[in-house]
Amino acid sequence: MGTLALESDDVRSDIYLSLGLKESSKGVAGTPRVLSLVSSLLERSVQRNEMLLEAKHVKDAALTVFHGLRAPALSISKYVDRIFKYSGCSPSCFVVAQIYVDRFLQCTEVELTSLNVHRLLITSIMLAAKFMDDAFFNNAYYAKVGGVSTCELNRLEMNFLFSIDFRLQVSVEAFGKYCVQLEMEAAEALQIERPMQACRIKESWSNKDDSTCASTIAR
Incomplete structure (x- = not known):
């Protein structure tokens, strides 16, 4: 049957390329x-x-x-x-x-x-x-x-x-929705990870408790 019709004219084409579902013009492996x-x-x-x-x-x-x-x-x-x-x-x-x-x-x-x-x-x-x-x-x-x-x-x-x-x-539509969801999940995870990384850096500067930092991690 082959892969889904990813080459179709779809607004999600960039997402497919970002996920590695389509080969780029440069052919980077x-x-x-x-x-x-x-x-x-x-x-x-x-x-x-x-x-x-x-x-x-x-x-x-x-x-x-x-x-x-x-x-x-x-x-x-x-x-x-x-x-x-x-x-x-x-x-x-x-x-x-x-x-x-x-x-x-x-x-x-x-x-x-x-x-x-x-x-x-x-x-x-x-x-x-x-x-x-x-x-x-x-x-x-x-x-x-x-x-x-x-x-x-x-x-x-x-x-x-x-x-x-x-x-x-x-369906192609269902496939596309899942690809968009994956991108959204990745963006959300990145937004959570950045404050946590900032907290770890801040904690390395001081051994004192920081209530703001703690609330961010617990979220």
């Missing part, structure tokens, strides 16, 4: 920016959900086949980079995979945590590659990339598909 944005979004979601679950004194709201006994040692960011490096799938697949994960969470009411995010990622990215790209590897290969057995990945794939009612189609 490198890791697409979309990988770090998707990773960051997932990491913040996991942190937020686990804080809420901890506050409610709940280990996990709902256990599924995607849950492991313990969180993998590999971070989400490194896991995403690993999948991109060895799967050879198009960068657009990571946006589509994010859409699939959201559909899964909405249909199952499962909370995204460190116990299930890795399995959801490898499953959703594999499905996105199968649906989006002209060429892709088989389940056995993706299982090796994802660090699970072929049997387990087959089971995860079927569970995921039935959970989202096999809704793999993603």
Whole structure:
């Protein structure tokens, strides 16, 4: 099927280029920016959900086949980079995979945590590659990339598909909205990070308590 029609006359063309979903005229190679944005979004979601679950004194709201006994040692960011490096799938697949994960969470009411995010990622990215790209590897290969057995990945794939009612189609409009959301999330994270960095610099100047700084970090 190939990647979505990113070359269409769309006002989001600059965003696609910024995310690394379109090749620039200079043809500069490198890791697409979309990988770090998707990773960051997932990491913040996991942190937020686990804080809420901890506050409610709940280990996990709902256990599924995607849950492991313990969180993998590999971070989400490194896991995403690993999948991109060895799967050879198009960068657009990571946006589509994010859409699939959201559909899964909405249909199952499962909370995204460190116990299930890795399995959801490898499953959703594999499905996105199968649906989006002209060429892709088989389940056995993706299982090796994802660090699970072929049997387990087959089971995860079927569970995921039935959970989202096999809704793999993603419209260009929906794809574009998610790309805009990623850009907005990145801008918001940068606005939060800058005051925190300023606070750390200020704290290095003085050991005294600073109420303004503390309130900014706690926000």
